[in-house]
Amino acid sequence: MSPLQAAHSPIHYGLLGRKLGHSYSQTIHQELGSAPYQLIELEANQLGPFLIQKKFRGLNVTLPYKESVIPYLDHIDPLAQAIGSVNTILNDQGRLYGYNTDYAGFAYLLNQRDLSMKHKRVLILGSGGSAKMIRQYAQDHDCQWVQHLSIRQANPNLNSNLSSAQIIVNATPVGMYPHNLDQRLNLKDFPYLETVIDLIYNPLRTELLLQASALGIQCQWAGGLDMLIAQAFHASQIFKGETIPLQSLEKLCQQIHATTENWILIGMPGAGKSTLARHLAKISGRPLVDTDHLIEAQTGQKLKELIPQIGEPAFRELEAKVIAQITKEKGQVIASGGGAILKPENRQAMKQNGRLILLKRPLEELTTKDRPLAKSLQDLEKLWQERQAIYQTLADLTIKVNHDPNITCQQILKGLKANELVSY
Numbered sequence: 095m096s097p098l099q100a101a102h103s104p105i106h107y108g109l110l111g112r113k114l115g116h117s118y119s120q121t122i123h124q125e126l127g128s129a130p131y132q133l134i135e136l137e138a139n140q141l142g143p144f145l146i147q148k149k150f151r152g153l154n155v156t157l158p159y160k161e162s163v164i165p166y167l168d169h170i171d172p173l174a175q176a177i178g179s180v181n182t183i184l185n186d187q188g189r190l191y192g193y194n195t196d197y198a199g200f201a202y203l204l205n206q207r208d209l210s211m212k213h214k215r216v217l218i219l220g221s222g223g224s225a226k227m228i229r230q231y232a233q234d235h236d237c238q239w240v241q242h243l244s245i246r247q248a249n250p251n252l253n254s255n256l257s258s259a260q261i262i263v264n265a266t267p268v269g270m271y272p273h274n275l276d277q278r279l280n281l282k283d284f285p286y287l288e289t290v291i292d293l294i295y296n297p298l299r300t301e302l303l304l305q306a307s308a309l310g311i312q313c314q315w316a317g318g319l320d321m322l323i324a325q326a327f328h329a330s331q332i333f334k335g336e337t338i339p340l341q342s343l344e345k346l347c348q349q350i351h352a353t354t355e356n357w358i359l360i361g362m363p364g365a366g367k368s369t370l371a372r373h374l375a376k377i378s379g380r381p382l383v384d385t386d387h388l389i390e391a392q393t394g395q396k397l398k399e400l401i402p403q404i405g406e407p408a409f410r411e412l413e414a415k416v417i418a419q420i421t422k423e424k425g426q427v428i429a430s431g432g433g434a435i436l437k438p439e440n441r442q443a444m445k446q447n448g449r450l451i452l453l454k455r456p457l458e459e460l461t462t463k464d465r466p467l468a469k470s471l472q473d474l475e476k477l478w479q480e481r482q483a484i485y486q487t488l489a490d491l492t493i494k495v496n497h498d499p500n501i502t503c504q505q506i507l508k509g510l511k512a513n514e515l516v517s518y
Contacts (some may be wrong), residue, residue, distance in 0.1 A: 105150040107333055108132040110141075110183075111157055116271040116296040118350065119154060122323055125346055126330040126338065128152065142166065145183075148190065152333035153183040154326070157267060160223030167192040177230045179223030182329040193332055196227045199325030200293075202343070206320060209289055216240040217259035219279065220266035224293055228263050248278040257284055264292040269300035274422050274446055275439075277301035287311055295319040297422070297446040298354065304442055319354070323347050354424040357510070358444050360485060361453035362478060363432035363468045364460035366495050366502070370453065371429035373499045374506065384429040388416050401466040410437060417443050432477070433467065435484050444488075451506055452489035 107128045109119040114133040123131040134153075136144055141159060145166040155163055160179045164170065167180065168189040174180045180192035204210070216232045218225045221242045232240040241259075243250060245268055262284065269276050274297045281287060281302070290306035295318040299307075303317055327343045357374060359367040368384050375382035386397055389412055393400055401409050414437050420428065421443040428448070434440050444450060457474045468474050486492070491509045496502045 105132055105134070106130050107152045107154075108134045108150060109154045109156060110134045110136065110144075110159060110163070111155070112137065112159070114156070117156070118295065118319075118322060118354070119156075119326060122326045122346070122350065123154075123330060125349070126326060126342075128326075128330045128333050138162070145190070148185055148188060150183075151185055152329070153185075154329055155181045155183060158222070164192065166190060173197060173230075177223075177227050179226045181223070181325065182332055184332055193329070194227060195325040195328035195332070196224060196321070197231060198328045199321040199323075200228065200231055202324035203291070203316070203318070203321040206347075207316060209291075209316070211235045211237045211261060213238050214260045214288075215258055215286070216261045216263065217256060217284075218242050219245050219262065219264045219268075222265065225265040228265055245278040249280065250278070252283055258286050259284055260286050261289045261291070262287060264290075264294065264300070264302055267294070269297075269302055270294045271296040271422060275301045275442060277305065281305050281309055281311065289316065291316040293318040293321060295322045296424075298351075298424075299446050301442065301446075304445055319350065320347050323350055354447070356421065356424060356426045356428055356444075356448035357506075358421075358428040358430055358448040358450050359453055360430050360435055360444075360450050360488065361432065362455070362457070362460055362474065362481070363465050364462065364474075365432070365453040365455045366499070367429040367432075367453060369499055370495070370502055370506070371427045373503045375427040377503055377507070378427065381426045382429075383420050383426050385413060385416050385420070385434060386429070386431050388420070389413060392416075396464075398464040398466050406467065413437075414440055421447055423447070433481070435481065435488055441484075441488060449490045449510070450488050451509075452485050452492045453495050453502075454492060455495040 107123060108131055109117055112135060114135050117133060120131050120133060123129060141162055145163060160181055163180055163183065170180065170192045174192050174194035177194050179194055181196045182193040184191045211232045212235055214237050216237045218228050218240065225242060229240050241256060243256060245266060268278055279302065288311065290303060290311055292300045292303050294300050298317050298319060323346055324343060327338060331338055359371050361367055371382055371384060390396055413431055413434055417434060417440045424447050457471060457478060460474055462468055462470060468477055493502060493505050493509060
């Protein structure tokens with residue numbers, strides 16, 4: 095919606111912010127029944143006139159306006175007042191009421207993972223509205239100390255007190271779509287670190303979380319998507335003036351996770367990634383992406399001609415650019431090239447929004463036709479030795495390929511469901 099439309103058209107519910115192309119709120123609120131729900135992008139000078147018009151029933155508020163909206167409200171809930179940040183506005187007969195449901199959303203995120211801030215040293219990255227909410231939560235739950243750190247610049251100066259943090263919470267947009275792999279803090283500088291939480295939900299796993307996972311720090315699902323869904327759940331109850339069963343929240347979290355993650359097929363050349371990706375996309379209704387086909391479309395050449403012409407290193411650079419772009423998006427079935435996992439940056443890009451499914455097939459069954467990097471069984475054996483450990487480390491799910499693609503696809507879906515990686 096344009097600012098002009100937003101200022102003059104009645105709105106039932108919506109999200110108010112500056113840049114909202116990354117938002118899932120519309121989908122979430124439609125599922126919760128807070129609909130119709132619109133995204134309202136406004137510049138700072140348009141915020142006041144829009145709120146004064148009061149042509150809406152309820153609003154969610156995100157960056158950078160969680161504090162800026164406060165002067166326009168008629169009443170502020172005590173919790174939101176204590177935090178100094180509002181993310182939910184209700185228009186009740188012309189009077190604007192401000193609430194903070196981020197607090198309840200953050201509590202849900204921690205409770206779902208059995209995480210506690212009691213007696214912990216908590217370091218919050220950022221100092222805006224979300225950071226203020228986390229500070230209030232930490233103080234309410236008996237943390238040992240809580241401090242803020244700016245990460246506007248990479249590698250900020252750390253004193254011995256800050257580096258003793260046990261919990262780090264990112265409340266900044268650093269690492270958010272479309273700058274997915276941006277990171278300005280090295281977690282190796284925190285020897286006592288136990289838990290990393292990132293409020294960013296797009297991508298599902300930021301570079302900060304991926305580094306924490308690589309270091310063995312408790313963070314696997316401490317991204318911000320569940321918090322986003324939970325705060326919307328509580329906001330929807332305020333909007334509609336009714337109680338929604340908690341089971342609806344749990345079901346919605348599972349549903350949103352399942353539909354937003356990419357399913358990425360990895361494995362040796364000739365394992366059947368392209369064929370099985372087509373079948374999976376058809377069964378699931380998801381968009382299909384084949385990295386090799388994208389490269390061929392961009393270059394106008396088949397790989398069997400392209401790779402000998404430009405060499406493998408140049409081909410890997412082309413492949414990395416394609417992977418960096420497509421893995422920012424979500425809900426896809428992706429067939430990757432057999433050697434796509436060789437570059438560390440590709441592995442990180444795949445992990446940010448994806449579940450990686452390793453397709454295993456006996457080497458002697460793999461085709462070598464039109465395979466410029468695997469022209470013989472001996473080539474395949476060499477490649478397998480080079481890649482085996484990487485494949486197995488990356489894989490969230492390993493599937494033995496059956497000669498019938500339909501059987502293999504059902505095995506994949508069954509494996510995803512058993513690991514709670516898909517809702518059907």
